[in-house]
Amino acid sequence: VSISVMPQASLLRPGDHSRILVNAHYDDGRIVDVTHWSKFSATDESVAGVDDAGKVDVRGSGEGAVLVWFGSKVALARMTVPYPNEVPPEVYAQAPRRNFIDELNLEQLKTLQLPPSPRCDDEAFLRRATIDTIGRLPTLGERELYLSEPEDRRRDGLIERLLTSDDFIDYWTYRWSDMLLINGTRLRPVAVKTYYQWVYDAVRENLPWDQVVREILTATGGSDENGATNFYALHQSPEEMTENACQAFLGLSIGCAKCHNHPLEKWTNDQYYSMANLFARVRAKGWGGDGRNGDGIRTLYVASSGELIQPGLGKPQPPAPLDSDPMDFDDPRDRREVLADWMTNPDNPYFARAITNRVWSNFFGRGLVEQVDDLRLSNPASNEPLLAAAAQHVIDAEFDLKQLMRTILRSETYQRSSIALEGNRAEEKYLSRYYPRRLMAEVLLDSIDQVLGTSTTFNQVAFPGADKQKTDFYEEGTRAIELYDAAVDSYFLKTFGRNPREITCECERSAEPSMVQVLHLSNGDTLNPKLADESNLIARMIEEGADDETIVRELFVKALVREPTDGEIKTLISVVSEYGDDRPTALQDAAWSVLTSTEFTFNH
DSSP, X not given: OEEEEESSEEEOOTTOEEEOEEEEEXXXXXXXXXXXXXXXXXXXXXXXXXXXXXXXXXXXXXXXXXXXXXXTEEEEEEEEEOOSOOOOHHHHHTXXXXXXXXXXXXXXXXXXXXXXXXXOOHXXXXXXXXXXXXXXXXXXXXXXXXXXXXXXXXXXXXXXXHHTOHHHHHHHHHHHHHHHTOOTTTSOHHHHHHHHHHHHHHHHTTOOHHXXXXXXXXXXXXXXXXXXXXXXXXXXXXXXXXXXXXXXXXXXXXXXXXXXXXXXXXXXXXXXXXXXXXXXXXXXXXXSSOBBTTTTBOEEEEOSOOOOEETTTTEEOOOOOTTSOOOOTTOOSOHHHHHHHHHTOTTOXXXXXXXXXXXXXXXXXXXXXXXXXXXXXXXXXXXXXXXXXXXXXXXXXXXXXXXXXXHHHHSTTTTBOSSOOXXXXXXXXXXXXXXXXXOOHHHHHHHHHHHHXXXXXXXXXXXXXXXXXXXXXXXXXOOGGGOSOTTBOOHHHXXXXXXXXXXXXXXXXXXXXXXXXXXXXXXXXXXXXXXXXXXXXXXXXXXXXXXXXXXXXXXXXXXXXXXXXXXXXXXXXXXXXXXXXXXXXXXXXXXXXHHTSHHHHEEO
């Protein structure tokens, strides 16, 4: 019925060796040593490795674990290895605390002997929080308002303005559209717009997350009237529905159990088909053709009969959510209602954790579990007590995600400087500092336009039946973060890692640097035409009679949300002077230096 490991948790040092013992607990009361028949794997080889006999070799500092598997049962043996620092106790005792995030984070840092970096300055927080919360740079007016407020209240005031901003709706609609795969190559234009509008309305109304998921899972009606039905247009078999619902809303990849029991998780082939059978009666008119009126519109409904046959057995499994009691085959209820009840229940061990981890990743650049949608047991959180407390916070807030966002933004953990100390330079996941990360492709493109006062035209959308078809989706001035889908033809967005929304996996979005990106910024047709635009910020300020230093300072404040240092002014003015009489080109070169700098392209 279960297995247990000894030791379940241990405090070790680099170079130490340990041994994991495994007991199997049977339903007749027997406890048997099964160490020799168990399988072992390390979750973080940089911290500790393990051999086939369960012998642990500690290699580095941090928190690691060993996954133990026996008889389709799994367990974790956790180990903590402090960093080789000597940090006075008063560093932690005197560190500022705002809420439970700080308490639990500092407790872990103290155990790991990692000193926390100090608070970031006000301008860094303004830029950081604005980008993370609403997906754009702060404006000059927003900066002026922020800095005019009393120091002890300005950050909280900013947070409230961000959470109630119209741009908050655009940004989070876009983020959820990534997860829900709103994609013009897989849906007709009407369905794309309806699905996007449904998500937009849910964010605008601040619909609790459990209600959002319930409405998606139990959706019926026309795809042009109820946007949530398009989840089922994207995933048209019970197996696809199951796998994508689990991945998106629970952070669980159960696809391996489709053919056999999962090799290193507890999910069995029977459980997979019981779960999939909950979707067996989902039907749609117009499913395989152009749908109503030739527009690809489908009407989703639930049939009164139908079962999914499990190939290995030649018969259906009783429909049941994971780890739950089965329904009767002849139960007249919509099986998806039972699934929604189970999935969104506060007692569900995955649901609140999954959305908490996604929101956390948006603000910290990495989830407490990483990858962000991979919540399998064999991939433990970097701070399990913190993830558990944050998930409970979401439950207590009745799945109002803005409450979690507010708590994160207010925390001293989030407000730490990105400048590393000597004692925390080597760590990258315990939040002793803020980790700089590159702006997502859409935010980067919008930021360039925002600084230069230019715009990008989006007018090509591909959809089934046409390689590229012009549509009326996007008006002039539409920002990248406002795009309905991922089918817009944009070389810049593709090159900088836009999520193509082909599969339900956060791994689809990339922040990896490449030489192609460098070449495109240097020689491509995105940044250079914007710099040469005769109506951009530089051209307007020249026409208004501004001097070179004034223009450079304006670029700095708009792009980096801070004044340039004396050294930066001197360097850029000297570059401008090298161009002689060609002042526009000189200032374009100065702007290029700012807009391609790490400080601009990264959130820090």
